[in-house]
Amino acid sequence: MDNTNKKNLKPLLSIKDLRTIFQTKIGEVVAVDGVNIDIQHGEILAVVGESGCGKSVLARSILRIVPYPGFISHGSIQLDGIDILNSHENVMNNIRGDLISMVFQEPMASLNPVLTVGDQISEILVEHRPKLTSNERRQKVLEMMHTVGIASPENRINAYPHQLSGGMRQRIMIAMALICGSTKLLIADEPTTSLDVTIQAQILDLFKKLQTAEDMSIMLITHDLGVVAEIADKVAVMYAGSIVEFSDKLTIFKKTSHPYTIGLLKSLPQKNNSSSKEPLYTIKGMVPSLSEVLPGCKFYSRCPHALEEVCLGQEPPFEEITPGHWVRCYRLNIVNEKELSDLALKL
Amino acid sequence: MNIIKHGSQNKLFIIGLVILLPLFIFTLAAPIFTQYSPTTLNVEMKLMPPSLNNWFGTDEYGRDLFSRVIYGSQISMRVAAAATFSTVVLGVLFGSLAGFYNLADLFISRICDALLNFPGLIIGIMVMAALGQSEINIILAMVIMYTPRIVRVVRASVIEIKAMDFIDAAKVIGASNLRILFFHILPHTISPLVVQITFGFAWAILVESGLSFLGLGTPPPAPSWGNIISDGREFIRTAPWIMIFPGLMIAVAVTGLNLIGDGLREILDPRLRNTSQKVESTIG
Numbered sequence: 342m343d344n345t346n347k348k349n350l351k352p353l354l355s356i357k358d359l360r361t362i363f364q365t366k367i368g369e370v371v372a373v374d375g376v377n378i379d380i381q382h383g384e385i386l387a388v389v390g391e392s393g394c395g396k397s398v399l400a401r402s403i404l405r406i407v408p409y410p411g412f413i414s415h416g417s418i419q420l421d422g423i424d425i426l427n428s429h430e431n432v433m434n435n436i437r438g439d440l441i442s443m444v445f446q447e448p449m450a451s452l453n454p455v456l457t458v459g460d461q462i463s464e465i466l467v468e469h470r471p472k473l474t475s476n477e478r479r480q481k482v483l484e485m486m487h488t489v490g491i492a493s494p495e496n497r498i499n500a501y502p503h504q505l506s507g508g509m510r511q512r513i514m515i516a517m518a519l520i521c522g523s524t525k526l527l528i529a530d531e532p533t534t535s536l537d538v539t540i541q542a543q544i545l546d547l548f549k550k551l552q553t554a555e556d557m558s559i560m561l562i563t564h565d566l567g568v569v570a571e572i573a574d575k576v577a578v579m580y581a582g583s584i585v586e587f588s589d590k591l592t593i594f595k596k597t598s599h600p601y602t603i604g605l606l607k608s609l610p611q612k613n614n615s616s617s618k619e620p621l622y623t624i625k626g627m628v629p630s631l632s633e634v635l636p637g638c639k640f641y642s643r644c645p646h647a648l649e650e651v652c653l654g655q656e657p658p659f660e661e662i663t664p665g666h667w668v669r670c671y672r673l674n675i676v677n678e679k680e681l682s683d684l685a686l687k688l
Numbered sequence: 689m690n691i692i693k694h695g696s697q698n699k700l701f702i703i704g705l706v707i708l709l710p711l712f713i714f715t716l717a718a719p720i721f722t723q724y725s726p727t728t729l730n731v732e733m734k735l736m737p738p739s740l741n742n743w744f745g746t747d748e749y750g751r752d753l754f755s756r757v758i759y760g761s762q763i764s765m766r767v768a769a770a771a772t773f774s775t776v777v778l779g780v781l782f783g784s785l786a787g788f789y790n791l792a793d794l795f796i797s798r799i800c801d802a803l804l805n806f807p808g809l810i811i812g813i814m815v816m817a818a819l820g821q822s823e824i825n826i827i828l829a830m831v832i833m834y835t836p837r838i839v840r841v842v843r844a845s846v847i848e849i850k851a852m853d854f855i856d857a858a859k860v861i862g863a864s865n866l867r868i869l870f871f872h873i874l875p876h877t878i879s880p881l882v883v884q885i886t887f888g889f890a891w892a893i894l895v896e897s898g899l900s901f902l903g904l905g906t907p908p909p910a911p912s913w914g915n916i917i918s919d920g921r922e923f924i925r926t927a928p929w930i931m932i933f934p935g936l937m938i939a940v941a942v943t944g945l946n947l948i949g950d951g952l953r954e955i956l957d958p959r960l961r962n963t964s965q966k967v968e969s970t971i972g
Contacts (some may be wrong), residue, residue: 407861438861445860450853455875464871465861517861 351421352379354403354526359416360403361395370632372398372411374582377659380526385552385559386393387569387590389605390579391628398564400528403560406434421525439469440516446531448510452502459498462486465520485516490547499637508540512547518548527552528560533568539677545571566609570594578602581629581639584659588666590599598668600644638671646672701951706938711937713816722828724752725908726759735840735927745929747919749951760911763940767906768892771830776885778831779838780874786839789867797843800836801930808895818903826905830892841884845877886949890942897938913938936942 361373372395380386380493397414401407403418403453405425418425428436445451445477452459462485463478473481479498486494487513502510504529511532518527529548535539549572552559563569576593578586578601586599597603604624626643627637637653638644644652659669696702714721724742730750738745744753786796803811815829849855850873858872893913899905900914900919908915913934920930 404860406856408856434864436862437859438863442856443860445853445857447853451857453854453858453872453875455878456872464858464863468862468864470866514857517857562787 344410353378353382353421354378354501354560355417356403357417357419359402359418360414361397361398361407361411362414363411363631365405365410368632370630371582372631376416376579376582376584378577378584378587380560381556383552383556383558384574385548385561386575386577387561387563388564388577389566389569391564393580393628393631395582395631396564396579397530400443400530400562403526403528404437404443406437416505435469438465438518439521439523441526441528442524443528443530444511444514444518444523444532446534448507448535450501450513451514452510454502457499457501458505459500462513462517462520466516469521481520483517485520485677486513489513489516489519489550490543507536508543509538511540511544513569515547515551519521519555522555523556524557526558526560528562530562531564532561533563533565537594539568541568542571548572566605578605581635582631583639583656583669584667585640585669586667591665592663596663596666598662598666598673599640599670600646600647600672601640604643638669644672648672691745693790698730698951698955700947701955704947704949704951707940708948710732710939711761711944712765714758717757718755718762722755724755726751726755726911728949734957736862736924738929739759739925744933745927747916747927747930748923753916753930753933756911757913757937757960758918760913760934761937763823763891763910763912763915764896764938764941767826767830767896767912768889771827771834771892772885772889774827775833775834775838775888776881777885778835780877780881782835783839783842784846784869784874787843787850788865788873793843796839800839802837803832804840812895812899813902813904816899819902821907823906826899829899830895833895834888834891837890838881838884841880842877845880846873849876851871878956881950882956883949886945886952890945893941893945894940897934933957 342560356376356378359373359376363370363639374395376399378386388399390396398407398411402413402478403425405413412511413426416426420436423432423436423440425433452458456464459479459482462482463475466473466481467479467641470478482498483494486497491497491509491512497509500654502513505513527548532548533544536544545568548559548561551557561568561573573590575587575589577584578599579591580601586593586597586602588596593602594606596667597606597657604622607622624643629642630667631638635641636637637655638647638657641652643649648671657669657671658662659667662673724728727753728747733746734748734749736742736746736750742752744757744942747753747756752840782796782800786793811833812826812829815832819825819828846869851870855868855872858868863871896905896912897914897917900912901918903915903918905914906912908919916934920927920934923930
């Protein structure tokens with residue numbers, strides 16, 4: 342995106358025209374289709390979208406851990422001048438867990454059940470800071486466990502994952518992600534989805550706090566717009582493998598432009614008119630299967646404003662409608678004024 | 689520390705240990721506990737029933753059966769231990785390679801399938817016939833027979849664990865393939881492996897006895913449980929003690945080993961431990 346050049350600031354992570362394909366028996370599935378995205382230093386970018394829109398594959402592409410039979414077919418990913426896609430696997434192993442870390446959705450499944458959490462946290466130091474002695478490692482692990490808000494880390498360091506609660510496990514995962522102390526980008530793949538609401542808030546606070554303290558960027562993958570409103574700086578809305586709208590949080594919520602984003606916001610339950618008998622708004626239809634090759638706009642089949650002669654044919658370009666606000670839609674000026682004012686009321 | 693604590697609470701493990709420890713002590717300190725040499729002939733004393741002098745009686749050449757059984761356990765245990773150890777080393781090596789790398793799997797699994805298709809005894813007879821009767825060759829035959837089983841067990845658990853989320857998480861923290869294999873995957877294979885090891889050890893004692901019984905095992909006059917039984921089979925009606933005592937020893941050793949195996953499986957797998965000491969969580 343050009344807006345970064347204008348400010349003359351080099352982005353931390355720059356993804357250009359990324360395309361990740363899964364070669365399956367039924368044909369090619371394009372999970373990530375020409376994504377362009379920049380993450381600035383010290384920024385929280387939320388990637389929002391329905392299940393199956395390619396968010397997680399995008400995150401995995403950044404770390405080059407796309408599971409078989411997926412592969413990155415073209416594009417480029419630059420992290421602070423490092424060419425991720427053309428780096429040797431050994432270089433990648435040094436980057437993973439050190440410069441880029443990732444926190445997964447399900448903390449139970451992401452921790453090895455037969456190793457103590459202390460062992461698992463210090464493993465990263467063994468891998469990335471081989472000069473530390475085991476005592477120094479233990480000290481750092483205890484400090485980190487304290488930082489992520491685990492009370493009496495001395496008692497927990499020898500615990501096995503099943504002996505901890507979900508929130509604690511997620512804190513362990515965060516401790517693992519940040520233990521090296523040089524993390525520049527933290528990718529959080531739906532980090533709060535499996536936690537209950539109070540813990541969600543605590544974990545989000547923790548992210549925010551650590552982000553400021555460690556001066557890193559966070560790429561937060563979520564389908565929860567509440568989470569986005571809570572901590573994101575910028576928002577990228579993903580649909581069927583492409584980014585359809587990108588802007589800062591306020592613009593996304595107040596000057597929503599893409600019909601899909603409008604649909605997402607409208608389908609949030611309202612809190613102030615519980616008396617309303619109106620059924621909850623839903624976006625009709627389903628996310629199209631990524632294996633279908635769709636001519637024109639991918640949202641066509643579900644869009645309330647779709648017009649055959651305009652929207653089918655070429656895929657709409659990703660245009661900057663106001664500075665820093667990018668949208669992929671042909672029908673921007675048709676999008677209903679009333680709908681927008683309704684939305685404004687609701688929010 | 690943890691393992692010792694859990695071990696002392698595990699009944700199966702303790703019972704197995706109580707059975708096997710005396711056996712091991714007898715075996716290691718055989719000269720202290722025995723009055724007679726296991727190979728000295730004394731024809732005057734042949735086929736004597738158990739008495740205060742000869743606790744287990746004597747055999748057809750008047751050799752003291754107690755000495756023979758105790759010294760025989762040295763050979764049986766030594767052969768079984770050596771065979772089990774080499775089997776495990778090879779099995780874990782090939783099994784984890786096969787589970788982790790698809791290409792290696794192709795070769796290793798086919799070879800194992802082929803070996804598993806031979807009845808064990810046939811392999812034993814083949815090795816003995818080709819290479820001659822010796823302790824080393826018994827061990828070699830057992831390794832050929834048992835390694836494919838260990839390979840299969842290890843391979844199956846490696847494949848199962850490899851697909852789990854925490855392996856992805858390990859990749860994300862930059863762990864190398866070898867590190868993932870040894871640090872993250874292999875600990876998961878311990879519990880099925882330990883069962884196979886104790887079972888294999890017990891099985892090795894039986895195979896050694898079986899081969900010796902057929903005259904293919906430990907060459908006489910050195911005693912082993914199997915060839916003592918083999919020697920005694922002609923006298924089963926007149927002097928049954930020749931077969932009974934080594935047979936009992938085999939039964940006791942195998943039972944003890946199996947109990948220890950079951951106990952170890954419970955001790956080594958954190959998921960099977962009781963959860964009473966679950967750490968209380970502070971945040972929900």
